[in-house]
Amino acid sequence: MTISRTLPALAERRRFYRLALRLAARSRRAILRRIARGFERSLKADATLVTEADFEAELALRTGIRQAFPDHGILGEEFPPLHPEADFQWILDPIDGTLSFTHGIPFFGTILALHYRGRPLVGVIDHPGLGLCYGAGLGLGAWRNGQRLRIRDARVPDLEREVISAGDRSRFVQCRSGAAFDTLVRRHPHVRGYTDCIGHTLAAEGKIGAVVDYGVRPWDIAATRLLVEEAGGRYVCAYHGRQDGQPLYGIIAGKPTVVRWLLTIFRSPRHTRG
């Protein structure tokens, strides 16, 4: 292993983590200002919604990253990639859950993460509408508004009292099959649709047993693995091909026992460790 393949040291990861929290605060201010001023929504080429808030928040993040680390790469949802060959890559989704955002439902969030040669070092999900910021650093733990997160695993007899969050059925159809969704809602009494990043943060807190999220892009899940694993949970990711030039994934994350149970009922060889 060459020196360039070694992971950045703890002190450096801590520095990245603190920057990520400052960036999240910056993007949060941009989003809250835009909510106060009002915004227009428009349709992107792929028929998904976008607003001025998406652009303003991503610009705020990009500016902050380029000031601090001009040679780091940036992969964001709204602008072309920067330095795609760099070892350090910031992955950004300024507003995950645009449908919620444009409807005034406060369950959207800003996702940002720093990966080093594909390995996540720092992950942050910020919910401006809820005043909640979740962050994790590799070896640094997972935190919510400065409070340490520790997932307590579920016991098998209590499985049916756990809440499982799943995205829309159409997302299952996109990646697997509607049958997987239908099996899940028949087998488990509490399947809730806390979609987008709110499902990921509820899983990292251990408030829900697990989140199942299909049809997600790299930026949708860029922070989730670290948040869940650093909190003591299990994260499983499967690759489901490419769409519009971007890879498409499905994830299952949360309490280890609940994730194991979900893998059993889905029984799919395509689910591999992320």
Place this chain on the structure above:
Amino acid sequence: MTISRTLPALAERRRFYRLALRLAARSRRAILRRIARGFERSLKADATLVTEADFEAELALRTGIRQAFPDHGILGEEFPPLHPEADFQWILDPIDGTLSFTHGIPFFGTILALHYRGRPLVGVIDHPGLGLCYGAGLGLGAWRNGQRLRIRDARVPDLEREVISAGDRSRFVQCRSGAAFDTLVRRHPHVRGYTDCIGHTLAAEGKIGAVVDYGVRPWDIAATRLLVEEAGGRYVCAYHGRQDGQPLYGIIAGKPTVVRWLLTIFRSPRHTRG
């Protein structure tokens, strides 16, 4: 029509409304105190969860009502009915969404309503975990934290961009059939599981297109009709028989166009105006 059948005058309804808001604040304080102190959960005879917070909040509400109106009836989830023959009936659910509450998911709420001879005069849903209080009085409008709510109806071409909230599939099975749930999640791309009263308040705000909620008891829906109708929405309620001595209902409420579309896809003669 005799004098006793006339509805209380506007000034009196306003007085009831103000009391309901004060009661909600009282119950909110009891719940937040209990969250700070910690609580035990236990199973009731019907296998649903209950905590000390449920009892303390309902006691706070009952005490306040009896001080103000000793002859009013009270129907609450946790204690036996008081003056069940009275014209004025307060209907209480101290913690709707106990599963969310015990898991630390902030989407639970306190429901209270005053009905006069079966007709709702006042309805309040308070979310202590979100700092949001929704209230409506007959002819007094619907409000969130003092801000007037006005639902803007959806246009038919935009239907598929509306979010529809539906409870767990098991609740559809209880009242109608799993097929109704399966049809809904196949026909509509954005079905989210904002169950319990959070779905009702999101509908009253017009943030979601509509909420579909089956297997609900009188206290679960006691405030919803007024909140939605006073905000300019449509509310439809169907009776689905009795269980454990209490009637069971299904409701569809929200933007008129979305409610109409849902009634069409369910095509059930059992859905009648509430």
